[in-house]
Amino acid sequence: LAVTVHAPATVANMVCGFDVLGFSLAAPNDVMHLRLLEQPGVVIINEDDFGLPTEPTRNVAGAALLAMLRAVPEVPGVEVRIRKAIRPGSGIGSSAASAAGAVVGLNQLLGNRFSKPQLVEFAMFGEEVASGVRHADNIAPGIYGGVTLIRATTPTPDVVPLDAPPLFVTVVHPQIEVKTSDARQILKRQVSLQDAIRQWGNVGGLVAGLLKHDYALIGRSLEDVIVEPVRSILIPGFREVKDGSRAVGALGGGISGSGPSLFMLSQDEATARAVETVMRDTYQRLGLEHHIYLTTIN
Ligand code: HSE
Numbered sequence: 001l002a003v004t005v006h007a008p009a010t011v012a013n014m015v016c017g018f019d020v021l022g023f024s025l026a027a028p029n030d031v032m033h034l035r036l037l038e039q040p041g042v043v044i045i046n047e048d049d050f051g052l053p054t055e056p057t058r059n060v061a062g063a064a065l066l067a068m069l070r071a072v073p074e075v076p077g078v079e080v081r082i083r084k085a086i087r088p089g090s091g092i093g094s095s096a097a098s099a100a101g102a103v104v105g106l107n108q109l110l111g112n113r114f115s116k117p118q119l120v121e122f123a124m125f126g127e128e129v130a131s132g133v134r135h136a137d138n139i140a141p142g143i144y145g146g147v148t149l150i151r152a153t154t155p156t157p158d159v160v161p162l163d164a165p166p167l168f169v170t171v172v173h174p175q176i177e178v179k180t181s182d183a184r185q186i187l188k189r190q191v192s193l194q195d196a197i198r199q200w201g202n203v204g205g206l207v208a209g210l211l212k213h214d215y216a217l218i219g220r221s222l223e224d225v226i227v228e229p230v231r232s233i234l235i236p237g238f239r240e241v242k243d244g245s246r247a248v249g250a251l252g253g254g255i256s257g258s259g260p261s262l263f264m265l266s267q268d269e270a271t272a273r274a275v276e277t278v279m280r281d282t283y284q285r286l287g288l289e290h291h292i293y294l295t296t297i298n
Helices: 060-070 094-109 116-131 139-144 180-185 193-212 215-221 228-234 238-247 269-286
Strands: 002-011 021-037 041-046 077-083 147-152 158-162 168-174 252-255 262-266 290-296
Touching (some): 002 139, 021 139, 041 060, 077 094, 116 180, 158 193
Antiparallel strands (some): 168 290
């Protein structure tokens, strides 16, 4: 018995929703093939050139699968072959795709015996290997699809899928390195009441805008006064991309996950293409190699 899984890229920290709002993209996708083994343990075969570890405890998919296997003692082992299209370190959920895809695949091999919240929990063990933090804002949309709110991760993941209207996403990945652990380290430990009020007004507005399919409300709510002012310093071209994208009609956007990718949301494809031009012009001017994805929330 074998299964093939397409694990999507995801955008965490949907602007004001640091650690709590994320969404999945129609592309790029990692492709993973899984099969059960007679012998115990997890076997990882990388079919790409990213040089990721194959030792299961050090591999994101491996750690997630080991966590899941502990819950099914009667199943000895599993093999996973991974062909990544989502570049590690890009900020569009590369590690989460490996972890989420692995547990979704193994669950299929096991006759779908685990629920989605349980899969999120297993996959978070993988995310911990990648960044040292068990955040779920890439994992949850990777498993549920679409836009998800992670209301809480403890005692168990409380994931709320949100019925969003069609949205085009333009993502640019400039070739610089931003480690999630570093990007968390630099955050302020305390926020002012004034900023907190502004932020939860925006989170509430964004969730309401998504559910009501109210693009204007979505646009107004795409503002982050807590994390973005600190992290944007790490990303050259941030201000130009953001202001330039708004000027051509994008609803708004920000840093994807902990960066370095930036994403912008648009109501229609023509605007998403104009945003692509803004992004390309910005990074050509800065002389930075970059990749651009024009896709949709999926
Ligand atoms: N919410 C996480 C962070 C996402 O920003 O640290 C990392 O991909």
